[in-house]
Amino acid sequence: MRFLRCADHGLLVELADLDEVLALYAALRAEPPPGVTDLVPAARTLLLHLAADADAGGVERAVRAAEPTAGSQGGDELLRVPVVYDGADLDEVAELTGLTRREVVDRHTAAEWTVAFGGFAPGFGYLAGGPPELTVPRRAESRTRVPAGAVGLAGEFSGVYPRESPGGWQLIGRTELPMWQVDRDPPALLRPGVRVRFEEVS
């Protein structure tokens, strides 16, 4: 665990891997240390935003004292996401992974994914925990327009575009389930810790 200061705005906690990030996030999020206004989990780091009058040293001590709760990344909630697997990059993903289209779909639906962190857009979640065989690079060229509901793969992650936006993920399918609705509580279905299963529909 390494602490990196972002002036007096924040404390960036660098950890060994995503599991450590999620364990620390799970330990802190129910009751963040005094002066912490926001927690931002990411692939290798947890950023703690600090209030103007926060005692950064005290926050650092509280983080060191926190007991990471491994394996309990939030929870029990399981979200089932119905997907039509007709994505424009399904053939390319099959080629990159050496699998058939059918095998790509089977592996994507067989895994239990967990939302690791967000950040790209409101309601977007980086889903981790998938099979290593589905690890693929981003597209060489980003699309200027990816429709809302597009289901994609990039690196070790899967994700669902919450709204139309540019994007470079490999698209394998689409869902009708609205991932982000500003007037719904909660607005985001994909929040860190939520477990996800994709289910094939036609």
Place this chain on the structure above:
Amino acid sequence: MTTDAPAPEALEVVSTGPLATLQDLGRPGLAHIGVGASGAADRGALRLANRLVANPEGAAAIEATLGGLAVRAGREVVVAVTGAPCPVTVDGAAAASHSVVRVPAGAELRLGVPRSGLRSYLAVRGGLAVDPVLGSRATDVLAGLGPDPLTAGTRLPVGPPPERFPCVDLAPVEAPVSGELTLRVVPGPRAEWFTQAALDALLSSAYEVTSESNRVGMRLDGPVLERVRAEELPSEGMVAGALQVPPSGQPTLFLADHPVTGGYPVIAVVASRDVDRAAQARPGQRVRFTASPSRASRHRTY
């Protein structure tokens, strides 16, 4: 946005200048679902405008960029203009910025181009009462959350006046500088990804604010900041004031609507007390960074 409030309660936007948005103190606490804090780019100026009209500090007000804002009052309203000091007129008669101004029913309030600085704030006693989105009335131009940027014809409801009354007429404040702006920074969190020459250049050279600047951040133009580490940085959380360095080597200074996470290393961060001043820098203005003694360094002993 609520635009169909009865006219007598409303301010009507007549013109907006280059960009006018509603802002308050934003929506902190939602970064984990990809929602940034947003809110006024110059938070101190927003708070001051609200204090002048005895509103709660975080009431929603208009953030006008480079003046050009005109609104017509549907009924008498009490307002204050802060931030970049601009000529203020009520039906053509001069009024002062950083003061409490009465605008009679039917009168038109105009903000001219500021003498220095970029962003002026127009607070109305009672606050602008459009429907909040996720607890805030701020427009986040990156995430596309909150009310749309204002356009001519937009009607803005005004909330009920607070119980307290304005107790000062005028707030003397230092105007934003029009020449070279000095901002205090603390190196890190990723200073070690850069050469010593890059750090030296950042702290000894002037950078020019380019026209590719908005509420998300200011692209700066100056000496290229070279990295010693070439690998990709896994995306990590970002703060306002961060100087993020993309492959071009020219830093971007993040402001209120900065992305929640970013994938380029941050060489240094502008101290929080200087972020408001950074948000008043105009395209073409020069900025210089000086190392701020980190409060953090005093806490490193345990």
